[in-house]
Amino acid sequence: MSFTDNEKLRLTLEGVLVGIVSGIIVSMFRWSIAHSLKIFQGLYIAARSNILLVVGLILLMIIVAIFVGYLLKKEPNISGSGIPQVEAQLGGEMQMNWWSILWRKFVGGIMSIGPGLFLGREGPSIQLGAAVGQGVGELTHDNKGVNQRVLIASGAAAGLSAAFSAPIAGAMFVLEEVYHNFSPLVWITALASSVSANLIALYIFGLQPVLQVPYRYSLPVKYYWHLIVLGIILGLMGRLYQIATLSMPSIYNLTRLPRYIQGIIPLLMIIPLGMMFPQFIGGGNEIIVNLAQYKISLLLMLGLFILRFVFSMMSYGSGLPGGIFLPILNLGAIIGAIYAIVMNQLGLLPINFESNLIIFAMAGYFACIGKAPFTAIILVTEMVGSLKHLMPLAVLSLVAYIVVDLLNGAPIYEALKERLNINSDFLNRVSKFNDRLELPIYEGSSIDGKYIRDIPFPKEILVVAIYRGERQLIPRGDTLIKAGDRLICMVNAGQRAKVFRKLKDLIDGID
Incomplete structure (x- = not known):
């Protein structure tokens, strides 16, 4: 097809x-x-x-x-x-x-x-x-x-x-x-x-960037070692965020409230929080933009992080309609500000670069929690409205990503998907309809350089086409698979997810 x-x-x-x-x-x-x-x-x-x-x-x-x-x-x-x-x-x-x-x-x-x-x-x-x-x-x-x-x-x-x-x-x-x-x-x-x-x-x-964080200087290369240290910190905190987020439904179940009404807890708690800290509530746009201008103490900044972290968990864990994307960026920005203040007090970094680290840490924190570093780099670049930060954004995101990977952290949205109640009746209903799978062959794949006849494809699929660049090949037994190819397969719609995992394991060389 x-x-x-x-x-x-x-x-x-x-x-x-x-x-x-x-x-x-x-x-x-x-x-x-x-x-x-x-x-x-x-x-x-x-x-x-x-x-x-x-x-x-x-x-x-x-x-x-x-x-x-x-x-x-x-x-x-x-x-x-x-x-x-x-x-x-x-x-x-x-x-x-x-x-x-x-x-x-x-x-x-x-x-x-x-x-x-x-x-x-x-x-x-x-x-x-x-x-x-x-x-x-x-x-x-x-x-x-x-x-x-x-x-x-x-x-x-x-x-x-x-x-x-x-x-x-x-x-x-x-x-x-x-x-x-x-x-x-x-x-x-x-x-x-x-x-x-x-x-x-x-x-x-309007044309104004969503997160127009003010900054005056680009980070000199001599301070790039801070990106390694901050990346490790973000990776560790990112793994903590993943664990806490995935644990919240179990914690809420201890309340004995039906799942659909558990949102009453954060909705009632936001009243005293809003009365005490009206400028610190919500998704966090304004906090990020004004973070470097608050000029508050390290203790208060740590308090802000704890407040945002704990109540973000409570808000999202309740199951109310709302996301974690912006709260993640907000927490990353606060971690960047805390790091800049600490390093400045130690005499290791001029405070002028606080805004830079706020911007970098947003990308790094989302890159490791969502395990989507390219999205993180591009998103923060577009939201901040500047291309000057691409190199430090890339370094920090890469370090944070590697740390979470070493700690066996899965992409947060994929982990949350695994906890959904998938309707098996739906899968049975649609199983008679054909569907299409498209998979890329990466460099180093276990089937790279093999003939189609020698590849143990799952019996539930039919390979119908191979794209090599813009050229379409009709697969035959003696067709050689090469890195960069895209396999087009037909599969029963009800078995699509299961067969996709089998194919991916086959291509990756996982038994």
Whole structure:
């Protein structure tokens, strides 16, 4: 099953449509959250001297928790960031009702993130975009397996692009973290969607970078050793973040509350936090931008990190609709600031480079937790609005990634996906439909340099094509597999995820 130029063009144009619609929806989502947060910050400040307002806020949070809990009970797949669900959907392990996801995630996300919980808008934005992609596929009758997944992937890219005004990172994230496949078809469609969505976001929010962290100097090469040390620290803290995040559902279960109503705990706790620290609540955009300007003591900075870390765990662990993307960047920025202050007090680094380390640490922390270093580097570059940091970003991200890898840390979204309740009835229902798998052959693969007849492919698949660059080969027994090839296989849709793992182990040489 191959794609003609006309089919590729049609998918790309549909990707543009997905990007435009996703851009509008995610921009509305982003705007609503930002303005809700401002309103709630004002209410928290006013509640300091008004007991009736405190009572009113408590009642409001209970109502919000019950309503969002109702949404979660009706549609459990809107829980959390939504990225693990999108990964499972693209892997053929899960099917969604796109309209049910779209409106419930939109409403539930605003109601959960708006009051100031330490949740990000980007995960929900990715799921909103994926739902749009699925909807466009179904409404245009382009809902056969591979085309549907391409549009879902492009919608996810558009969602991240509109959430952060980062079109290249949006496309890269889908390829590196969500789709796990650098397919040219997915790449060009995702890029078309990302750029289209970003145009909408730029029209609404302007050209200013999302995280315009002020800095005056580039980091001299003589201070690059700090990147190694900071990278190790970020890697260790990143592994701690992974462990804590994956442990939170078990901790919440100790409350004996039904899963769908556990969000009442962080929603009630945000009231005293908002009254005491209104400037430190929410996803953390403003904290990152102003971090170097706070000029606060090391002790207070450590307190800020503990506050953000603990309540981020509580917010996300409750299962409310909201992401961890921006909170991860926020925690990374705080770690960078703490490191700069400590090194300055030790006389090892001028404080002028604090802003630099804040920027670098954001990328490093996300690179090791999500295990998506390219996305981290590109995302922070686009969000900060400067290309001057590419080399230190790369060094720091690489070190942090290696540390987490040595500690056996898995990509956080993939680990969360493994904990989803996959509907086996769905897999049985779709098993009679054919689907398409595309896998790249890497340098050093165990099947590199072998003839097709000598490769023990799983019996559930049929190799139908091999792409070598832009050239398509019809596979025969004496066809030689080479590094850089892309294998195109047909498989039963219900067995897609299982067969994909078998093929990947075969290509990687894992018994």
